Amino acid sequence: MRRIWDIFRISLNALQVNKMRSFLTLLGVIIGVASVITIISALEGMSQSIQAELEVLGPATFVINRFGLITSHQGWLDALKRKPIKEEHADAIREGCEECAEVATYAETWGEVKYRHRKLRNVQIKGGTANLIKITDAELDQGRFHTREEDNTRRRVAFIGPAIVDELFPGIDPIGKDLKIQNIRYTVIGVAKRRGSSSFDENADRDVYVPFSAFDKDFARRWHEVGIFVKAKSVELVPIAMDRTRVILRAYRHVPYNKDDDFGIVTADAVMAVVKDTTRYIRIGLVGISSIALIVGGIIIMNIMMVSVTERTREIGIRKSIGARRRDILLQFLYEALVLSLGGGIIGIVIGVMLGDFLIGLLEMNMTPSVFAIVVGLIISSGTGLFFGIYPAMKAARLQPVKALSYE
Numbered sequence: 001m002r003r004i005w006d007i008f009r010i011s012l013n014a015l016q017v018n019k020m021r022s023f024l025t026l027l028g029v030i031i032g033v034a035s036v037i038t039i040i041s042a043l044e045g046m047s048q049s050i051q052a053e054l055e056v057l058g059p060a061t062f063v064i065n066r067f068g069l070i071t072s073h074q075g076w077l078d079a080l081k082r083k084p085i086k087e088e089h090a091d092a093i094r095e096g097c098e099e100c101a102e103v104a105t106y107a108e109t110w111g112e113v114k115y116r117h118r119k120l121r122n123v124q125i126k127g128g129t130a131n132l133i134k135i136t137d138a139e140l141d142q143g144r145f146h147t148r149e150e151d152n153t154r155r156r157v158a159f160i161g162p163a164i165v166d167e168l169f170p171g172i173d174p175i176g177k178d179l180k181i182q183n184i185r186y187t188v189i190g191v192a193k194r195r196g197s198s199s200f201d202e203n204a205d206r207d208v209y210v211p212f213s214a215f216d217k218d219f220a221r222r223w224h225e226v227g228i229f230v231k232a233k234s235v236e237l238v239p240i241a242m243d244r245t246r247v248i249l250r251a252y253r254h255v256p257y258n259k260d261d262d263f264g265i266v267t268a269d270a271v272m273a274v275v276k277d278t279t280r281y282i283r284i285g286l287v288g289i290s291s292i293a294l295i296v297g298g299i300i301i302m303n304i305m306m307v308s309v310t311e312r313t314r315e316i317g318i319r320k321s322i323g324a325r326r327r328d329i330l331l332q333f334l335y336e337a338l339v340l341s342l343g344g345g346i347i348g349i350v351i352g353v354m355l356g357d358f359l360i361g362l363l364e365m366n367m368t369p370s371v372f373a374i375v376v377g378l379i380i381s382s383g384t385g386l387f388f389g390i391y392p393a394m395k396a397a398r399l400q401p402v403k404a405l406s407y408e
Contacts, residue, residue, distance in 0.1 A: 024304070029301070031348070034349075038352040062230055063265070064245065064264065065226075083262060096244070104135050106212070157188075158208050159208070159210075160188055162191060230245060242267075305336065341382055
């Protein structure tokens with residue numbers, strides 16, 4: 001053990017003597033590892049954020065809309081020809097699906113919200129039936145959500161996010177106050193709990209919920225699609241509830257038996273499967289491209305180590321003549337390569353995770369540093385050092401003491 005530590009200390013001293021050479025070697029590894037980790041961290045963060053957003057629906061919930069999951073341009077064009085989903089479709093499901101606990105109609109648009117002289121642009125305005133809050137992740141903080149009676153009578157009431165309270169009602173209780181949504185007056189009846197950024201909303205705390213009937217009346221020209229959220233009575237009943245829903249909609253929309261569904265049924269698992277399939281190929285392609293920088297870093301390590309072996313030929317001869325074994329010389333140069341590659345790898349991992357976090361931040365998603373990305377970075381960096389350092393180390397270990405001492 002003492003001998004190994006002495007060899008390791010000699011390796012560190014050799015790297016300190018050649019500071020500029022060691023720095024350039026580190027730089028090559030840092031660039032390669034940082035680029036790989038940035039891509040992996042960003043893609044992992046995006047997947048985490050999307051998965052967290054989908055999990056709020058719960059495993060017993062699925063969504064019906066006109067498009068479903070589109071994976072090709074032709075699929076998009078075909079979906080555009082379908083008839084839109086309407087509120088009466090939700091009524092039909094509600095009446096005919098015994099396995100469905102909740103069926104909510106939903107639509108959304110973007111607009112401006114004002115209170116006196118303050119205003120917010122690009123606010124997501126969501127219209128939904130009274131039971132929408134039982135299915136989505138919106139939770140009460142103050143007041144209440146709108147009722148079925150308010151939906152039936154087209155009452156202009158609003159359930160707003162906390163960011164809207166911060167911007168439009170600083171230091172004021174918003175409950176009972178009137179605000180204008182696209183210059184139409186609505187009364188605030190409730191405030192949602194703070195959620196933070198989500199993968200599908202630029203800021204989930206800026207949402208405004210209004211009754212679906214009022215939304216249909218006031219913003220019909222601004223919204224395009226109606227969706228239906230369906231929550232089964234249990235997770236085990238989800239497949240039966242989906243089949244029952246499919247049968248009801250096909251009958252209601254007069255879809256021939258030999259034709260495909262003219263609507264989409266989407267579950268959280270299905271969305272995540274598509275996301276993973278898509279990001280898998282992106283990850284392979286981008287990591288492959290960025291790996292070129294890592295290979296260049298490895299070549300730099302090998303070339304610099306070869307130069308180091310040549311310059312230190314007499315040193316190697318002296319060490320062998322006083323008892324150093326071939327294995328000692330081999331370990332010394334391998335340690336040097338490993339220290340450089342691992343040092344560059346650790347720095348590259350830190351930079352890569354920071355850059356990945358920055359990229360995810362631009363999309364206003366949340367990211368937890370990926371253990372997978374960190375482990376991959378350490379394996380890649382150490383593997384690069386060993387792979388490209390083994391040849392120079394073997395060359396140094398094979399030098400004959402007599403020839404090494406006579407080298408000029």
